[in-house]
Amino acid sequence: xxxxxxxxxxxxxxxxxxxxxxxxxxxxxxxxxxxxxxxxxxxxxxxxxxxxxxxxxxxxxxxxxxxxxxxxxxxxxxxxxxxxxxxxxxxxxxxxxxxxx
Amino acid sequence: xxxxxxxxxxxxxxxxxxxxxxxxxxxxxxxxxxxxxxxxxxxxxxxxxxxxxxxxxxxxxxxxxxxxxxxxxxxxxxxxxxxxxxxxxxxxxxxxxxxxxxxxxxxxxxxxxxxxxxxxxxxxxxxxxxxxxxxxxxxxxxxxxxxxxxxxxxxxxxxxxxxxxxxxxxxxxxxxxxxxxxxxxxxxxxxxxxxxxxxxxxxxxxxxxxxxxxxxxxxxxxxxxxxxxxxxxxxxxxxxxxxxxxxxxxxxxxxxxxxxxxxxxxxxxxxxxx
Numbered sequence: 001x002x003x004x005x006x007x008x009x010x011x012x013x014x015x016x017x018x019x020x021x022x023x024x025x026x027x028x029x030x031x032x033x034x035x036x037x038x039x040x041x042x043x044x045x046x047x048x049x050x051x052x053x054x055x056x057x058x059x060x061x062x063x064x065x066x067x068x069x070x071x072x073x074x075x076x077x078x079x080x081x082x083x084x085x086x087x088x089x090x091x092x093x094x095x096x097x098x099x100x101x
Numbered sequence: 102x103x104x105x106x107x108x109x110x111x112x113x114x115x116x117x118x119x120x121x122x123x124x125x126x127x128x129x130x131x132x133x134x135x136x137x138x139x140x141x142x143x144x145x146x147x148x149x150x151x152x153x154x155x156x157x158x159x160x161x162x163x164x165x166x167x168x169x170x171x172x173x174x175x176x177x178x179x180x181x182x183x184x185x186x187x188x189x190x191x192x193x194x195x196x197x198x199x200x201x202x203x204x205x206x207x208x209x210x211x212x213x214x215x216x217x218x219x220x221x222x223x224x225x226x227x228x229x230x231x232x233x234x235x236x237x238x239x240x241x242x243x244x245x246x247x248x249x250x251x252x253x254x255x256x257x258x259x260x261x262x263x264x265x266x267x268x269x270x271x272x273x274x275x276x277x278x279x280x281x282x283x284x285x286x287x288x289x290x291x292x293x294x295x296x297x298x299x300x301x302x303x304x305x306x307x308x309x310x311x312x313x314x315x316x317x318x319x320x321x322x323x324x325x326x327x328x329x330x331x332x333x334x335x336x337x338x339x340x341x342x343x344x345x346x347x348x349x350x351x352x353x354x355x356x357x358x359x360x361x362x363x364x365x366x367x368x369x370x371x372x373x374x375x
Contacts, residue, residue, distance in 0.1 A: 061223075
């Protein structure tokens with residue numbers, strides 16, 4: 001066990017630094033954009049640390065990808081993949097899923 | 102840089118490429134010249150400069166206006182749909198003989214190859230490719246294609262479309278590849294109620310394109326190409342991310358694109374929902 005702040009708290013601290021102290025000082029549009037991208041990256045990392053383990057592992061994904069490439073698509077592939085990708089999006093960009101209901 | 106009173110922009114090659122068939126800067130400059138000669142609204146090409154500090158470069162007119170997709174989709178100028186069709190019709194009429202280096206070939210094989218180069222498994226993209234293989238439309242003859250024709254690569258003012266940018270993915274393809282690319286959800290920039298790039302309706306765009314080219318493409322015929330577009334941008338995100346991961350071109354922007362591919366995976370699965 002490490003001392004606090006934990007990984008999540010460190011990410012949060014860096015996010016707050018970028019949003020509170022760096023972003024307001026930037027005039028350059030490119031730098032502003034890249035800072036927002038960096039903050040987004042920290043958010044992804046934080047959600048990943050908080051996400052529950054589970055879902056398809058790398059070997060299962062590799063096997064499924066190979067089967068589909070070979071034209072041997074399991075009957076439940078579409079539903080299984082939708083859940084797999086939704087789980088990825090809940091980490092990378094939860095808002096993206098909203099319009100799909 | 103100033104010459105003849107115009108401001109110039111020097112475009113230099115970056116490290117690494119998104120798609121394997123990306124043009125060299127010298128080729129891109131030739132495409133820009135051919136487009137300008139065909140009356141396409143492009144920044145005036147000035148000169149190919151050869152290698153500058155180890156990277157190819159060319160000079161073109163520096164243009165001003167709005168290119169940020171989200172801002173354009175929030176307040177699209179009227180008439181943008183038909184202006185997009187006007188430009189696309191002119192591009193698709195450029196004689197292919199003028200640009201003999203442009204490559205064509207099977208579009209699905211291209212993305213399969215690029216997906217393989219990524220290494221990590223992406224069964225949702227494989228699912229999209231599998232569906233596309235099973236539902237190939239009757240091909241239309243290849244035309245000179247822009248390859249990245251969408252909001253984000255156009256310069257817009259209150260008058261409407263001013264310039265078309267970013268020609269490095271020009272290639273030969275079925276005209277519907279370009280035609281459908283701006284309707285992919287990622288390029289609607291959140292304005293999903295306007296199916297064409299978040300800026301307008303599909304019908305006036307397709308009607309104008311048909312009027313100018315004689316190619317009458319029903320909106321339904323773009324579905325296959327919309328699915329393909331999602332595969333294409335998902336793969337594009339993954340390969341751009343590899344530019345970062347492999348150290349070719351380190352950048353937090355490229356890094357995060359690796360996590361954005363899932364958005365196109367979800368969209369293509371949603372499109373293919375029964």
